[in-house]
Amino acid sequence: MSVDTDLRAPRRDLLGDPEVRRAIEKRDMAREELRRFERLNEALLSPNWEKVATEKEMEATKADIEKDGAPDPGRPNLITRAREERPRAIAHRDVLTQRLLKADAEAWELAYERASNDVPAVHENLEAAAEKYLAIARELDEAKNDLGRAWSRLSAVHSIARGVPSTGPEGVGLPVSVNGAPSPEAAVKELRRLIEQHYGAPTTERPIPAVRRLQVNGDRIHRVPRSVARDLERAWKRDGKRVDYVDGFPAESELPAVTS
Structure with a gap:
């Protein structure tokens, strides 16, 4: 009992x-x-x-x-x-x-x-804990802003590497799915997932440009987004035209299809 x-x-x-x-x-x-x-x-x-x-x-x-x-x-x-x-x-x-x-x-x-x-002491203890909490919260907010700036820079550098002009956003925003994460650990995990999904592992190898340059029958050069370059290449070739990629990278028909 x-x-x-x-x-x-x-x-x-x-x-x-x-x-x-x-x-x-x-x-x-x-x-x-x-x-x-x-x-x-x-x-x-x-x-x-x-x-x-x-x-x-x-x-x-x-x-x-x-x-x-x-x-x-x-x-x-x-x-x-x-x-x-x-x-x-x-x-x-x-x-x-x-x-x-x-x-x-x-x-x-x-x-x-x-x-x-003990009443005065416990009040003093709570105030000290509150100040510590606020200080850490401010540090966390600033760290999150630093993370946002780092994300913006990463996105801008990858855009430039793919041939898309970018000065880099000056804001500190993060993707919606990252901002909505329930904890800092979950937020970082989601951000890393997005980076892997959209950019892959870091490498100095130049990526395929986001906008391809195609020359048709040795004449006009067309700037075409990768998402449609493969279909245009196929259509022009079907019409008997010669299609050359003049951006220094393989033809889209020689590459894996672009996925969204």
């Missing part, structure tokens, strides 16, 4: 008064003594003590028979012994319980009497 729900004194480190802490420590020692006794005498204190004792007696009797061919008449009956020992165990537990409740009551009275002495 646990009496923890009946205890009133707080945990030991909640109040700063040394006498209060010693009183609570005394209460905690009484509680641990009770818990230890209950653990060691769990079978006797259980409402099902007789069933437990009966099962133990049957197991012991079986062991006697296996060993000697018959029950040992000199062995104490475990049911009888449990019946005799249970009242003592209950009484012992009751004494320990009362000792615990007394120690808790004394600790509570002292805590109640002196808790007001």
Whole structure:
């Protein structure tokens, strides 16, 4: 039977008064003594003590028979012994319980009497924690802005490498899916996923331009987005025209299809 729900004194480190802490420590020692006794005498204190004792007696009797061919008449009956020992165990537990409740009551009275002495300190502690929280929040906001600027620069550099003019956005915005992430860890994971999806691993190898330059029949040069270059190349060739890519990269027909 646990009496923890009946205890009133707080945990030991909640109040700063040394006498209060010693009183609570005394209460905690009484509680641990009770818990230890209950653990060691769990079978006797259980409402099902007789069933437990009966099962133990049957197991012991079986062991006697296996060993000697018959029950040992000199062995104490475990049911009888449990019946005799249970009242003592209950009484012992009751004494320990009362000792615990007394120690808790004394600790509570002292805590109640002196808790007001800690009020200024706990307010000061909260203000210090609040200032620390605000400072870290400001650092986190600035770090997120730095991440946004780094994303903007990365996007701009990749655009330029693909032949798309870009001065780089001056804002600090991040993709919607990154801003909506539930935690910084999730945000960074999503940002890395987007980078892998759109740009792949970092490399100094020049990428295929976003806008291809195609010359038809050695004449006019057409600037065509990659998303339609393959279809135009196929259509012009179907009409018997010669199509040359003059941007220094393979023809779209020689490359994997562009996926969105």
